[in-house]
Amino acid sequence: MTIEPIGRELTDVIKKQAADYIEVHLEESQACQIGYRGLGLESVSRSSSVGGNVRAMVKGGWGFVSFNDLNDLPGRLKTAVEQARLVGKGESKLAEVEPVIDTAASIDKNPAVLSLAEKKQKLDEYNQIIWSTPELRTSVIGYGDGYKKTVFLSSLGSFIVQERADITLRLTAIAARNGDVQQAGLSVGSRGDFTEVGNLHKDVERMAKHAVALLSAPHVKGGEYTVVLDPVLAGVFVHEAFGHLSESDFVYENEGMREIMTLGKQFGGEHLNIVDTATIPGLRGSFKYDDEGVPATRTYLIREGKLVGRLHSRETAAKMGEKPTGNARAINYRFPPIVRMTNTYIEPRDVSFSDMIADIKEGIYVKNWYGGMTSMEMFTFSAGEAYMIRDGKVAEALRPVVLTGNVFTTLKNIDAIGNDLDMNQGGGCGKGAQMPLPVSNGSPHIRIRHCLVGGK
């Protein structure tokens, strides 16, 4: 059973439905998970999946049907239309797009073809490094890779076949002394190329040593500080603090949000430029077409400190009278596409790291991603590593810190942007029940004044 011919059989049926718009997603995937807890490998599993969904729009209401059983797809189409009819009471509005018939170039690095033995060998090496660190209690390693092929067809006449591959690797080192437990982590990922996660020995060693160092590190005193963020954490910051605000599904039917997010409004200094784009090859958030069959674009969200754009699905674009940006994505066939980021970053400027910290008497240098959340206005993100900055120099290590703030004031408080843009491929983005979605984010080093840091 393969999904392409099944999709082809539907090209006529899909046009005959009594809906304003209807689309079908079919998906076949394979995945592999390898987990370590402690010295030994704990779990290895393989999975394969096939499934699909139908999404129909009638009078502005959506019907969505997802399934694993691919029998009776015409019946699923009918159900989706009936559901949409029950919901729709207004007018269907979707931004105009050209129908696309395309088979996107096949991927050249498929992790599914590598043997389990090869993958395990590499992970064993990393685990050995962690375990050879004195005072280290245990380790947790989670590796996952996946390959999927998707077929998209719509009542506009689109028929798109795409493939994608993805790798994620998270390593955690846990150190303990006298009942005190500390951990340090490393998250990396790639678009299916195993060699990109195969050369981390030095980083793993540094991470393990840092976990042990945290046992003797002090807590930061809570309060306001000048904070310097490394490219990884600044990337998380731009994703959490600003990126989610740019997702138009939060904005288009919310008057208050529309007012806050008026195009042209000043959000930061003139040195600040923020971009989202799925067009950069090799990044985890990239694709040729989104899950509504819209080609990927490059969208400036902030240019010279001013709000100039936002991310759209066909529906949000139509309702706001703007152009679709190709940002409708679903984590898999069990969910409808919603507005999501792809690869989001702050463009580099010209300040070097040493200049950035030179005039800080007492501040904090935060590195590495641990997590992040946003509630639009307020954001919270945590650093995997933190150090005091004293008299212009990076000083002692601190216990993990959580930074929080108000996006509107914090973006304005960025007073230096570095020259060393780096993209972070680790982690994944969650929105509603849909997580983790492959994205990447990045930035050069940035400095933020008056940043609130939680502590004792």
Place this chain on the structure above:
Amino acid sequence: MEEILSLAKKVAEEAEVFSTTSEETEVQFEANRLKRLDTKQTTNIALRIIKEGKTGYAVTTRRDNAQALVDSAVETAQFGIAARFQFPGKLAYPPVKIYDAYVDKVPTEKMILLGEELIARVTNHTPAIVIEGGVSKGTVSVRIVNSRGGEAEYRKTFFGVGMEGNLIRGTDMLFVGESKTSCHVFSDSKEVADVVIEQLELAKEKASVQTKSLPVIFTPNGVAGALVMPLVVAFNGKTVLEGASPVGNKLDQKAFTDKLWLWDDPTVLYRPTSRPCDEEGVPSQRTTLIEQGRVKSFFYDLQTATLAKTKSTGNGSRMRGGLPAPAASAFIIGTGNAGYKEMIQEMEEGLVVEQLMGAEMGNVLGGEFSGNVLLGYKVENGRIVGRVKDTMVAGNVYQILSQDIAIGREAKWVGSFVQAPHIFVPSLSVASKS
């Protein structure tokens, strides 16, 4: 399933097939209006084998290729961990009621009505609020068979109502929300609406706090958001076995205040997290984790229990379709004798924390948490005076729960996983942007 089991038995010493199917319907509201109607049909089949003493595992949604599933499991078994356990044979299971035939019969129109009533009630109180929400229902069927004759099967229904509201004044944003789940159908959505309306009332005025130590009341939502996750990790038998749990070497010792009781309980009637057996076919039981501040037990699956020289507590779970591992089913924190109202009345200056953002991003293993108060209120001279913003609270769960805390006498289910009372903490570090 029987076909997969018999194919697997030809190549492996032992085998177990676990299958779930579900049918789900959800009505979704956006911007106060009905937006989408979803139906989801899912199938999942997992095969676990023991071959030459090692565990192999594969999972699929395909019903048409049993041999491919067996082959995948055999491939992973080359690298699998040594299986130290035996699959359970034929066992009797406790009668845990989790199925309500009415769920299947509820018409979609009724679900739409529940959602519309919820939105009407809340917007009637605060017309400017923008609500996203949903009403969902579903049926899940689980079946497990293994090569030792073990066989378990159950069907469960669930029903849920939930909403999040967003109120914007200038650039000030307020988020409120509540949800409720059960195996039964709800006849109305009033309870959910009333919680949200109370949040809106309390958040009407703004208040500010200084950076200092203050007494803090965690509401049941706040307890679930700030204090529970470290305990979930620490009482996991696997964390204990690895030596990474702060309570791992404190079995039968006092580690918390006398007032604290904690259970894991998958047998509560008509709760969506309840079931007659775990996902390895081990009978469900109520496990006491903390008794009067003493560490009484940890929770285990089959493999971890064997390695720890104890018995499975029936907590084998297949999170995200993976190999079974210990997981809590539902955490129940015992109630105390304090009243929420009295807690507030006796407070000169302090905070009430309802929702904390980012609390779980710190050193969870060490019990440390630090989060932004997404929804919380300032208390002055015995009454709530308004909502706080730009405020963080930080602390250590082990230190907090060994202090002289007060525990509320009424407990509430938060989501489907935690049942908690209010908890009063005499002193906690609060940081604020003044």
